[in-house]
Amino acid sequence: MIDNSPLLTVRKLEIDIANGFDRHWHGGNAFLSQYYNALSMSFPVGEQSFIDAVRENAKRLPETKEYAPLRATVAQFIGQEATHRRIHNLYNEHLATQGLVNHWEQWATRRLTFAKQQNVKPIHLLAVTAAFEHCTAVFADGTLRYDSWFAGADEKMATLWRWHAAEETEHKAVAFDVYQAIGGNYAWRIRWYLYVLVLFTYDTARQTTINLWHDGSLFKPSTWWGAAKFLVGKNGFVWRCTMPLLAYFKRDFHPNHDPFGDNQQLAANWLAAHSSSWRAIR
Numbered sequence: 001m002i003d004n005s006p007l008l009t010v011r012k013l014e015i016d017i018a019n020g021f022d023r024h025w026h027g028g029n030a031f032l033s034q035y036y037n038a039l040s041m042s043f044p045v046g047e048q049s050f051i052d053a054v055r056e057n058a059k060r061l062p063e064t065k066e067y068a069p070l071r072a073t074v075a076q077f078i079g080q081e082a083t084h085r086r087i088h089n090l091y092n093e094h095l096a097t098q099g100l101v102n103h104w105e106q107w108a109t110r111r112l113t114f115a116k117q118q119n120v121k122p123i124h125l126l127a128v129t130a131a132f133e134h135c136t137a138v139f140a141d142g143t144l145r146y147d148s149w150f151a152g153a154d155e156k157m158a159t160l161w162r163w164h165a166a167e168e169t170e171h172k173a174v175a176f177d178v179y180q181a182i183g184g185n186y187a188w189r190i191r192w193y194l195y196v197l198v199l200f201t202y203d204t205a206r207q208t209t210i211n212l213w214h215d216g217s218l219f220k221p222s223t224w225w226g227a228a229k230f231l232v233g234k235n236g237f238v239w240r241c242t243m244p245l246l247a248y249f250k251r252d253f254h255p256n257h258d259p260f261g262d263n264q265q266l267a268a269n270w271l272a273a274h275s276s277s278w279r280a281i282r
């Protein structure tokens with residue numbers, strides 16, 4: 001099933017992150033700051049792998065008018081992901097000056113190298129990409145929907161994460177649609193999704209823990225309280241993300257038919273309200 005979205009816009013975020021940000025930029029909350037820092041550490045390598053997977057598999061799309069909109073959207077998807085990779089490279093460079101070590105980048109690079117050595121078929125790498133894109137879209141929904149997720153955060157950092165969330169929401173169906181169009185099947189889609197759920201949870205937990213260790217806040221009660229509130233507090237991750245994540249197991253699942261049904265509008269509303277924070281470049 002193909003459900004083409006409107007042509008995407010590639011935007012440049014107009015905030016100055018080169019001058020850095022506080023160690024505990026998320027309202028003084030060590031856990032949330034280091035959790036989001038961990039996610040940022042995954043993006044440069046991750047976004048590039050998504051670009052590569054979608055670009056390679058899009059070559060197999062039928063050369064018919066029916067797929068012309070999807071091919072055009074693929075080009076814009078690549079542009080959006082490239083801008084995300086650039087801004088998170090700058091983000092991660094500042095984290096290094098704070099003494100944090102990006103192990104996630106190393107883990108991901110080794111896995112991608114191994115997959116290449118094992119001649120993993122491109123369609124499987126696309127299934128992995130579609131799975132990661134769904135996880136990202138679920139987190140993006142919460143980022144846009146719940147003000148509490150970034151309450152007290154440094155304004156420019158909240159803007160960065162919500163801009164990223166808005167664009168991830170816009171292009172959440174692209175990898176999935178390409179996968180479906182070139183004959184990807186349900187069984188492999190679910191196998192790779194299970195792999196991604198386990199891997200993403202494990203890598204997030206260990207990179208966040210490493211960050212907190214280097215930060216000197218791993219064993220502080222306030223850190224663990226921050227983690228508990230994030231997971232099971234009001235609008236916490238467990239309550240708000242579990243069902244949308246499980247929706248991927250439906251045979252008739254499509255990213256644009258999400259349980260909430262309005263997150264494309266959430267993204268559009270945020271982008272319109274913060275148009276001074278970004279500039280369209282394509």
